[in-house]
Amino acid sequence: MCGIAVLFNSSGIHENDKKLLENMSERIKHRGPDGKGFFYTANLGMAHRRLSIMDISEHGSQPMSYLDRYTIVYNGEIYNYIEIRRSLENKGYCFQSNTDTEVLLAAYDYYGAECLKLLNGMWAFALFDKETNHLLVSRDRFGVKPLYYFKKEHYFLLASEIKAILCDPSIERKTNNEIVSDYLTDGLLDHTNHTFFQGIERFPSGTYLSIDLNHLQVWEFKEYYKANFTQITSSKINQIELAKRFRRLFDDSVEKRLRADVNVGSCLSGGLDSSAIVTAVYNIYKKKEKEQHTFSFCPSDKRISEKSYMDDVLLNKNINSHIIDDKKIAITRDFETLIDIQDEPFGSMSIYASYLVYKCAGGVLPV
Numbered sequence: 624m625c626g627i628a629v630l631f632n633s634s635g636i637h638e639n640d641k642k643l644l645e646n647m648s649e650r651i652k653h654r655g656p657d658g659k660g661f662f663y664t665a666n667l668g669m670a671h672r673r674l675s676i677m678d679i680s681e682h683g684s685q686p687m688s689y690l691d692r693y694t695i696v697y698n699g700e701i702y703n704y705i706e707i708r709r710s711l712e713n714k715g716y717c718f719q720s721n722t723d724t725e726v727l728l729a730a731y732d733y734y735g736a737e738c739l740k741l742l743n744g745m746w747a748f749a750l751f752d753k754e755t756n757h758l759l760v761s762r763d764r765f766g767v768k769p770l771y772y773f774k775k776e777h778y779f780l781l782a783s784e785i786k787a788i789l790c791d792p793s794i795e796r797k798t799n800n801e802i803v804s805d806y807l808t809d810g811l812l813d814h815t816n817h818t819f820f821q822g823i824e825r826f827p828s829g830t831y832l833s834i835d836l837n838h839l840q841v842w843e844f845k846e847y848y849k850a851n852f853t854q855i856t857s858s859k860i861n862q863i864e865l866a867k868r869f870r871r872l873f874d875d876s877v878e879k880r881l882r883a884d885v886n887v888g889s890c891l892s893g894g895l896d897s898s899a900i901v902t903a904v905y906n907i908y909k910k911k912e913k914e915q916h917t918f919s920f921c922p923s924d925k926r927i928s929e930k931s932y933m934d935d936v937l938l939n940k941n942i943n944s945h946i947i948d949d950k951k952i953a954i955t956r957d958f959e960t961l962i963d964i965q966d967e968p969f970g971s972m973s974i975y976a977s978y979l980v981y982k983c984a985g986g987v988l989p990v
Contacts, residue, residue: 624768625685625698626654626672626783629749631758633777633839636668644668647780647787653964654698654783662686662694662751666836667758669749671696674989679884682720689728692753697724698783699746699768702879707741721884731759736831739847743879747826749781758834764848766828773823777839781826785966788823797821812970819967877903888916888988890980891936891944893929898936905940916943918984920976923949945987947979 628647632640641663648659648670655672657679662669671685688694701707704723707730712718716729723744730738731750736759745767750759760781762770773780773788782788789796799821805811806819816825826832829848860868877900881887889901901917908915917937921930930946937944954975961978 624654624783625674626651626787627696627698627747627749627770627781628670628783628787629696629758629760629779629781630668631666631779631834631836631839633666633836635665636663640668643791644670646790647782648672650787650790651782651784658684660684660686662688662696664751664753667751669694669696669751675885680720683722683724685724687722687724687728689725690732693728693732693750694753695724695728695748695750697727697746697748697750699744699748699763700880700882701727701742701744701746702876702882703741703743705882736761736833736845736847739831747783756836758836759831760826760834761831761847762826762828764829766825770826771818771823772826774842779839785818785820785823786963789820794822806968810970812968873899874903874906878907881907885989886914886916888918888984890984891917891919891933893919893932893936898932901936901942905942914943915941916945916984916988918945918947918980918987920947920980921949945983947976947983952979 626648628644628651630636630640630644630647641661644661648661652659652672655674657675658673660671660673669686673683673685675683686694686696701723704726708718708726711726711729711733714733716733718725718729727738727742727746727748728750730741734741739761742763745763745765747762747768747770748760750761751757752759760770762768769783771782771785771788773791773794780788780791788794797820799817799819802815802817802819805814813825816827818825827844830844830846832842832844834842881904889897889904891897891901901915904915917933919930919933921933922928933944952975957975957978961975964978965974
């Protein structure tokens, strides 16, 4: 993952604004330990924290500029960037890096906001067009990558995490009582775009926003994607053909998600989804003779442990399995860190198990 932060002030970027953006970047440095960068215009500031996955050279550093016109801060991965790049090269585009970031910039130059419909991936980005003085902001179809914003009449902030926005001392720390009530009475989370903090909103998934920085009018989120379940469920294709189609799509999806210039690992819980993914990765990596790693949390209570299912998946496979058991739990030690990472209340302590798994994975692999 990477981290992004954006600040706009219609009265101009002053030293205190630059300091705020630097503080926002520092607050989310855990999202990108491999580098940081800043970009400023008269009224706009953008910051990026980098976790190197594609083209780990300096060519992949951000904020990234393109054609002396566009500048982007981007968190995510475009899985079909190779196919999009080939198409753009056939149209005459040239590239200086092997990053999906540069492909995204070129795609926007050619297609405009329509490029979002071509992207297969997960993302949150802000793209500045110097020629039109517009800022395009977008989030992926299902909101995998986080993005939050705070807006006043002539000022706004965007960031990958709420804690970065709260670096602004002028923002009052007030709870959103309606969201708190929904959580305490019904256990609801992420059911709206409101957060637990008054004034801080979640950027809607599957949408984009084109902001005219000359005239900060009412923001109009435009939807570029909406799942059409009616068409899918009313399909007359027979079950065998559906199963074959699903298998092809699934294998293709897994293979595209393995595109990286660093080693990639997988979580394994013993459930159907992670078991299928790990097996698909194994079949792909076996042909390429690449090393595979899995990461799992296994409680000692056999009533809730899925270790036997994990063992079935790993049987007769040359996979490096990393197990985290509940003997390593130290909730009193980790509690404040967990709260800080999450920013908002969560639904169960399964979040803590996930935290331990990802912490272990981070010590072995970057992704």
